[in-house]
Amino acid sequence: MTHAGRQRLKLLAFFAIFALPVAVAWGMVEWRIGIPESRTAHGELQPSLPVLSQWPLTAVEKDGESDWLLAFDCPEACDANADRWWRLHRALGRDAARVSRLRIGGGGEPLPGAALAQWTTEVDWRTPHRLWILDPEGRPVLGYAPEVDTADVLDDLRRLLRMNPEPPMARYDHASSVVGGDGDDE
Template sequence: MTHAACQRLKLLAFFAIFALPVAVAWGMVEWRIGIPEERTAHGELQLSLPPLSQWPLTSAKKQGESDWLLAFDCPEACDDNADRWWRLHRALGREADRVSRLRIGGGGEPLPGAAVARWTGEAGWRSPHRLWLLDPEGRPVLGYAPDVATADVLDDLRRLLRMNPEPPMARFDQSSSVVGGGADDE
């Protein structure tokens, strides 16, 4: 093999190193080979729901202004569900202070750290024992059926908290904010 042929072979190998990944990626996209079909969120996206301020609720407080909110509907006594979401909240560890809990309805005293609100009207999208995860601005992000596994909700919540880091000075803001609307029953 001559020197010129060797140099051409090196040049072709150099082009192949850069062209091969592009060709493989194009083939994966074109023929849908090797692209995962799995979901990353366990809940249902809730883009059609109104923000929390438009829900027919008595006003409720959350711990911090930049907190995510776990809101769960308790049409009657729901001690098991309240305990379940309290334990999920504790399982967040150091991120627990970025999440507030809101129990809507139910009887009895709320568990520590939970706020209570009551429905003041009907909402067509409401269903008993449902859990909603709302962003810091009060927009519903995910909704969960009553039979959802707690580990799935914890996984989604951890992912959202990791993807949306806390603002640097947020831990020093100790004020609580009012969410929801309507007249206060209590």
């Protein structure tokens, strides 16, 4: 093979390196090969529900302004479910500080770290023992039936937290407000 032939072969190989991924991607899209047909979330998307501020609840408290919220409906004593969601919250590890828990209804005191609210009126979209994940702005993202596997909720919540990272200075802003107080130290 001559020098010019080797150079042409190198040029064709160079073009193939860049053209082959484009051709494969086009084929995947055109013939639907290798593209997953199912969704990745285990819960049900909840775009039709109103934001949390429009829910007919008594006062709702979150630990942090930018926290995600695990809200679970507890029409009667539900110690087992409350404990289940408390354990899920602890399983988040270092991301647990980015999530608050809200128990809606039920009797007795909430578990440590959970807020308590009550329904003020009945709504048609409410399902007893349901769990919702709400974003920091109070929009319902995912809803879960009572029989959902805790590992599935943990998987979805970890994915949401990973896909929506905490703002870089959020930890420092929270730490300075806790340490510095309200400025009335003098």
